[in-house]
Amino acid sequence: MSAWQPSYPIGERATSYPALIMQTLSSRFRYGAVSQVFHWLTAILVVVVFYMGSGGPEERVYSSANDFSLQIHETLGISVLAIVLLRILWRLKDRIPEDPPMPPWMMYSSKLVHLVLYGLLVATPVTAIVGAWLEGHPLTLLAFGNLGPMLSKAHDVGVSIARIHTILGDAILWVAGLHAAAALFHHFILRDGVLVSMLPGRQ
Ligand code: HEM
Numbered sequence: 001m002s003a004w005q006p007s008y009p010i011g012e013r014a015t016s017y018p019a020l021i022m023q024t025l026s027s028r029f030r031y032g033a034v035s036q037v038f039h040w041l042t043a044i045l046v047v048v049v050f051y052m053g054s055g056g057p058e059e060r061v062y063s064s065a066n067d068f069s070l071q072i073h074e075t076l077g078i079s080v081l082a083i084v085l086l087r088i089l090w091r092l093k094d095r096i097p098e099d100p101p102m103p104p105w106m107m108y109s110s111k112l113v114h115l116v117l118y119g120l121l122v123a124t125p126v127t128a129i130v131g132a133w134l135e136g137h138p139l140t141l142l143a144f145g146n147l148g149p150m151l152s153k154a155h156d157v158g159v160s161i162a163r164i165h166t167i168l169g170d171a172i173l174w175v176a177g178l179h180a181a182a183a184l185f186h187h188f189i190l191r192d193g194v195l196v197s198m199l200p201g202r203q
Pocket residue numbers: 046049050053054055056057058061073074075076077078080121124125126128129132139162163165166168169170172
């Protein structure tokens with residue numbers, strides 16, 4: 001067994017009190033429960049937000065026929081932003097599991113992809129909010145009603161920023177798809193513990 005591998009079967013559940021405490025925080029081998037909830041909640045929300053995305057001309061995006069989809073898209077999109085900001089704060093406190101042995105290029109490219117994903121998870125909702133407000137539209141949030149606009153109108157700039165938002169929204173799905181494929185490659189081809197580190201189980 002290599003020095004990296006845990007000394008218990010991966011997937012076994014924690015039964016002792018200290019082990020359960022450990023599960024809240026990340027360990028040497030596995031992300032803790034809080035990081036995992038942030039991760040999988042974000043992944044699910046991003047996919048739902050993407051599929052509820054409303055493209056096309058401004059008149060169609062803000063038409064009453066599109067009102068409900070837009071409200072879902074904006075509300076869940078803002079939730080992604082809130083969760084990611086909390087997740088970044090949590091990450092500054094929690095440890096990060098160690099990487100299994102792998103070539104440096106693989107390790108650095110995975111860190112780069114994570115950084116790009118964090119960047120996109122912040123920039124995508126922020127460009128949407130700024131774009132909508134500059135265009136003169138409030139955010140329409142389910143259960144909260146309208147918010148803003150809190151910026152003075154500069155319509156053409158808003159349209160350009162909204163366009164950037166749609167490009168970033170597409171990019172998240174591409175990068176996350178690559179990232180998910182890499183996680184599956186680690187699991188099924190390299191047979192290391194990278195994917196398992198983001199799945200529930202004993203530390
Ligand atoms: C991670 C979060 C988000 C993702 C992945 C995302 C993704 C997308 C995508 C892919 C489109 C283009 C849809 C198409 O062309 O068919 C889009 C459009 C749009 N999104 Fe988001 N979005 C997110 C968050 C938000 C938020 C927080 C708002 C709130 C303002 C928002 C408002 C809009 C609007 C208004 C459009 C239409 C843009 C236009 O063409 O004027 N989105 N979004």
